[in-house]
Amino acid sequence: MSLNNSELAVLLDKARRGDLRATGKLLTIMEDPYRLPPEFFDMVASQAGRAHVIGVTGIPGAGKSTLISRLIPELRRRGARVAVIAIDPTSPISGGALLGDRLRMQDHAMDPGVFIRSVSTRGLKGGLSLAALSMIELFDALGYEKILVETVGVGQAEVDIMSAAHTILVVTMPGVGDDVQALKAGVMEIGDIYVLNKSDLPDAQKAYEYLSFALDKGELGSYDSGWTPKLFKVSAVMGQGMAELADAIDEHASYIRSIGLARLKVASRRLTLIRLMSERMLTVAVEEEFKRVKAELEAKALKAKGILAEASEVARRACKNLDNLPPT
Amino acid sequence: MSSPQYIEERPFKVIVAKIGLDGHDRGAKVIARALKDAGFEVVYTGIRQTPEQVARAAVEEDADVIGISILSGAHIHHIQRLMEKLKEMGADDIPVVVGGTIPVIDVDKLKELGVKDVFLPGESLRRITDVIRTLAEERRRKVRLL
Structure with a gap:
């Protein structure tokens, strides 16, 4: 097409x-x-440039999709149009994917102010983040005021996507480890708002205390912007704690707007997009050049001749081929 | 196994849904799994959906094919409504297939409503994925922006 x-x-x-x-x-x-x-x-x-982008991340099974589903009516009640980008992994074996996040969000199918889109991680590395960042621009341009991006884990792709979010929600649940677990590097370091979901479960109070202790000690959460990370105990399934959570999300939005960070985030997501897009172009050029000289290199590789030298040669020629890109 | 950084061709996206008051989702899940293993992106919307919800999901996801599983006996009614909804949303170019406990005498009726294929009990997974792939390929060839 x-x-x-x-x-x-x-x-x-x-x-x-x-x-x-x-x-x-x-x-x-x-x-x-x-x-x-x-x-x-x-x-x-x-x-684009006006929307509030909210990243929702956390371990698989923590209840991110259910939480989003329950958060949507709360955000709608406050007058915002809501878009959701739900990311699920692609099977590395078949290349297929089962995108199941939508399953928990189908209640909103009749509301014209809600748009839900599932994306798979596909070929990965830059691809996913590039797709997500680009889709954020579109939703933003179409006037969706709240854009929720749901993703699992802490890979590079997720970090890129989360760098585009104004507000990051980290969702966790009781029974997934002790206080040391909570301190581990990665997902627990980036949150503006921590959500202890499934607080109707038995161990919830203990988990809440671990987390609030870690937060108090400044061992959890992102303090870069001067915002003090918050912790909420909710139960998405029971619909408990959603209003308070939505309040905190709005409060964070006003805060980053007041210090001028909201605009910087828009710039930063576009910078990431430029970087990923140029990586994409380079990758394609390298793949093409490599395909072209593969047969020739095979002999050299067997004779152990110039293996590393050929790498820089391929890279150089790939860059040269980039000069033939369609003019921009 | 190669793992390219970027997949040039977008995998086919299929909506798998169950319409109506029918909680028997084993079949739909088997199909969803088989499609995933055959390299499709499957958006599974779950049980007890309305035709409106399915049409909306197909539109939002820009699906290539819609697969409906029905075991309740209300297939004619629901599919008629689904087809109307798709038309209303400008999405009647998305092919629909139906599977489930469909009486043989209803197969032609469903096809008259615009259903591309009907899978009866005992159908092989191979044929189901093949038919869906062919439909998806046809649609991609014909797809227009406007």
Whole structure:
């Protein structure tokens, strides 16, 4: 399918006027900005920059999807249009994926102010983050005020995506380890708001105390912006604690706006996008160049001749081929 | 096994859903799993969905194919409604297949409603994934922006 600017502009206009089919199609197109006419991306981005992007992360099974599902009506009640980007892993074996986050969010299917889109991690590395960042720009341009991005774990891709979020929710649950576990590097370091979900379970109070102790000691959470991370005990399944959590999310949004961080985050997500996009171009160029000289290199590799030297040669030629990229 | 950093061709995206008051989801889950193993991206929406919910999911996900599992006997009613909803949302170009305990005499009725294929009890997973792949490929060839 070839993409031309005027058709894309019509599609964008339809999406802005509430045509959900157009929005769905545009998201597919934005998933791989590599194929997009550069002017079109600017057209989208020029209309974006106002949305509040909320990253929701945490271990598998912590209840992220259920939490989002219960948070949506709370955010809707406050008048925001809500978009959700739900990321699930791709099978490294078959390349297929079972995207099941949506299963827990189907209550909102009839609400025109909610849009849920599932994405798989696919070929990974830069691909996922690039897709997610690009889709954030579109949702933002279409006037969704709250964009929730749900992802598992702490890989590089997640860190890239979370760097684009204004507010990061880290979701955990009772019974997944002691206080040392809570201090481990990674996901527990990046939260603005910590959510202890499933607080209806027996060990909830103990887990809450571990977490609040770690927070008090400053061993948990992100303090870079001067915000003191908060901890909430909720039960998404029972719908408990959602109003307080939504209040905290809004409070964090006002805080980062007041110190000018909200705008910086928009710039930072676009910087990440530029970096990932250039990595993408380089990768493609290297793969193509490598494919071209593979047979020739095989002989050299067997003779142990110039193995590392060839690497820089391939890289150099790949860069040279990049000069032939379509003009931007 | 190769693991490319970027997959050039987007995998086919299939919605697997159960419509109506019918909680028997073993079949739908087996299909979802088989499709995943065959390299599809499967969005599983779960049980007791309305036709409206399924149409909306297909639109939001920009699905290539919709697979509906029904064991309640209300297939004609629900599928008719689903087709109407898809049309209403400008998504009637997304092919729909149906599986479940469908009486043989209803197969043609479903096809008249626009269903591309109907899978009866005992159908092989191989044929189901093959049919869905062919439908997805056809749709990708025809797909238009506007």
